[in-house]
Amino acid sequence: MLCLLSDEKKNTFWLLTTQAILEIVVNDEDRDVWRIMLAAQKFDQASQYARDPAQKDAVATASGDFLINKKRYLEAASVYGKSTRSFEQVALTFIDHGENDALRKYLLTKIATFQKTYVMQRIMIASWLVEIFMSKLNSLDDTITTKAQLIEGTNTAETKDELGGIRKEFQDFVGKYKADLDRKTTYDIISSHGREQELLAYATAIDDANFVLSYWIQRERWQEALDVIKKQNEPEIFYRYGSVLMSHVGTELVDVLMRHPDLNPRKIIPALLNYNKDNDIPLAKNQAARYLNYCINQLQSTDPAIHNTLISIYASHPSPSETALMSYLSAQSLNAKPLYDTDFAFRLCIQHSRVQSAVHIYSSMGEYSSAVDLALKHNDIDLASSVADRPSDTDPALRKKLWLAVAKKVIDQQGVGSIKTALDFMKRCELLRIEDLIPFFPDFVVIDDFKEEICAALESYSRSISALDGEMDASAATAESIKNDIKQLKNRYAIVEPGERCRVCELPLLSRQFFVFPSCQHGFHSDCLGRKVLEGSGLTVRGRIRELQASIARGGRREKEARELDALVAQQW
Numbered sequence: 327m328l329c330l331l332s333d334e335k336k337n338t339f340w341l342l343t344t345q346a347i348l349e350i351v352v353n354d355e356d357r358d359v360w361r362i363m364l365a366a367q368k369f370d371q372a373s374q375y376a377r378d379p380a381q382k383d384a385v386a387t388a389s390g391d392f393l394i395n396k397k398r399y400l401e402a403a404s405v406y407g408k409s410t411r412s413f414e415q416v417a418l419t420f421i422d423h424g425e426n427d428a429l430r431k432y433l434l435t436k437i438a439t440f441q442k443t444y445v446m447q448r449i450m451i452a453s454w455l456v457e458i459f460m461s462k463l464n465s466l467d468d469t470i471t472t473k474a475q476l477i478e479g480t481n482t483a484e485t486k487d488e489l490g491g492i493r494k495e496f497q498d499f500v501g502k503y504k505a506d507l508d509r510k511t512t513y514d515i516i517s518s519h520g521r522e523q524e525l526l527a528y529a530t531a532i533d534d535a536n537f538v539l540s541y542w543i544q545r546e547r548w549q550e551a552l553d554v555i556k557k558q559n560e561p562e563i564f565y566r567y568g569s570v571l572m573s574h575v576g577t578e579l580v581d582v583l584m585r586h587p588d589l590n591p592r593k594i595i596p597a598l599l600n601y602n603k604d605n606d607i608p609l610a611k612n613q614a615a616r617y618l619n620y621c622i623n624q625l626q627s628t629d630p631a632i633h634n635t636l637i638s639i640y641a642s643h644p645s646p647s648e649t650a651l652m653s654y655l656s657a658q659s660l661n662a663k664p665l666y667d668t669d670f671a672f673r674l675c676i677q678h679s680r681v682q683s684a685v686h687i688y689s690s691m692g693e694y695s696s697a698v699d700l701a702l703k704h705n706d707i708d709l710a711s712s713v714a715d716r717p718s719d720t721d722p723a724l725r726k727k728l729w730l731a732v733a734k735k736v737i738d739q740q741g742v743g744s745i746k747t748a749l750d751f752m753k754r755c756e757l758l759r760i761e762d763l764i765p766f767f768p769d770f771v772v773i774d775d776f777k778e779e780i781c782a783a784l785e786s787y788s789r790s791i792s793a794l795d796g797e798m799d800a801s802a803a804t805a806e807s808i809k810n811d812i813k814q815l816k817n818r819y820a821i822v823e824p825g826e827r828c829r830v831c832e833l834p835l836l837s838r839q840f841f842v843f844p845s846c847q848h849g850f851h852s853d854c855l856g857r858k859v860l861e862g863s864g865l866t867v868r869g870r871i872r873e874l875q876a877s878i879a880r881g882g883r884r885e886k887e888a889r890e891l892d893a894l895v896a897q898q899w
């Protein structure tokens with residue numbers, strides 16, 4: 327070989343020998359550069375030149391070993407996490423050196439390399455990481471709490487910052503790998519370390535609303551609990567925590583409940599009753615009544631339990647007003663059948679002295695007598711009077727009976743000195759008369775107190791008697807006229823000539839039974855006349871005539887049936 331020359335224009339090399347000129351073509355010149363860099367401990371450059379996974383793994387392993395020897399454990403953790411170095415060997419290396427931070431970093435790197443199909447490996451690493459996080463957090467808390475001697479170059483403020491950073495790292499971890507964490511195992515690990523805040527973070531990440539709600543409720547953080555329940559769609563959550571939330575944030579909870587028409591209101595009744603028992607507020611601000619009215623008016627609930635609960639809240643409220651209860655009962659009276667239990671509602675009204683409502687319930691059941699008696703028992707004359715007028719014209723006897731009961735109560739209340747007031751009350755019902763009220767007055771009442779009313783009544787009776795006399799005279803005249811007509815009928819007759827024929831069949835009239843009408847002298851065979859009558863009679867008369875004819879043909883009671891048949895035929899003709 328004489329020399330080696332480089333051709334920069336063609337980017338090639340020429341080798342000159344004594345016998346030939348050879349061109350040297352360079353292929354894959356850098357294939358072993360990574361080895362050179364690895365030998366020189368230039369791991370970054372070696373990693374750049376490594377081509378296949380095996381080469382990259384060799385570089386990572388050698389780099390990790392080098393960093394371990396240099397006690398740069400955190401850097402080694404990242405490198406080892408991407409290598410195939412034995413998991414157990416690497417983990418034990420960090421544990422032996424007491425490098426839990428490096429171990430945490432290694433596990434975080436390693437779990438990211440496992441595919442989703444490696445379920446068991448991912449669960450074990452994730453659970454181990456939870457334990458490491460909890461130990462680290464406890465260590466930092468202890469350092470801050472006891473104010474012990476800190477690591478050189480740090481102070482309390484830095485430790486608190488580190489605590490916040492680890493806490494944030496844990497929250498990011500459970501958010502990213504929550505699918506790889508076994509719920510019971512994770513709860514047990516965190517609980518064993520007494521880390522409530524981390525328990526909350528994990529429960530929030532996996533949407534464990536029961537735990538989160540319990541956490542906030544135990545600490546009486548009602549707004550936070552409300553924020554959680556606003557995001558829920560599971561009905562059982564509302565049923566379980568409704569009672570305690572209703573007692574503290576009733577208005578806000580009802581707002582949430584009204585946005586969930588799919589809930590079963592019956593299961594929320596215990597929460598509503600508990601709220602009503604613990605809160606003495608006006609009905610206008612009562613959230614239990616508000617929700618029940620929403621169910622009835624908006625959701626059109628027909629569940630008797632809902633209606634009975636609303637009645638219970640209205641009736642048991644300490645306010646003396648019955649406006650709300652009466653408004654509800656009046657609305658229900660428009661239905662063909664009330665949706666509440668009338669017996670239950672009536673007992674509640676009596677128990678809480680809701681007389682007006684109890685009277686209304688009696689009236690809605692048609693028990694007007696009982697309604698009036700109840701109103702009078704509580705000396706409510708106006709209420710009793712309004713009930714007494716309800717039968718109206720449909721049952722005047724009942725209406726008069728009710729008004730008499732009211733009038734007796736008025737007379738008993740007014741006493742001897744107020745007879746005039748009782749008589750004025752009588753004018754409120756046109757069915758009452760002075761003679762109806764007289765038995766209710768005391769025996770020693772002076773007649774002067776109601777002389778005018780007695781005179782007016784007597785004059786009314788006199789007019790009625792005169793009218794009856796006129797009617798009796800007219801009836802007597804009618805009876806006399808009828809008697810004269812009967813006498814004249816005895817003298818009426820008709821002459822039938824031997825050749826007289828039936829006006830229907832034209833056969834001799836005397837050949838069988840016949841009818842003759844004296845006024846016109848027309849004659850008809852009874853059967854011919856019967857057929858004519860059948861043609862023009864209604865269905866009822868026609869059917870009866872045929873029955874009589876058939877009975878006579880069979881030989882029944884001929885005389886009686888024949889007279890009835892003759893009467894029907896003659897009457898129709």
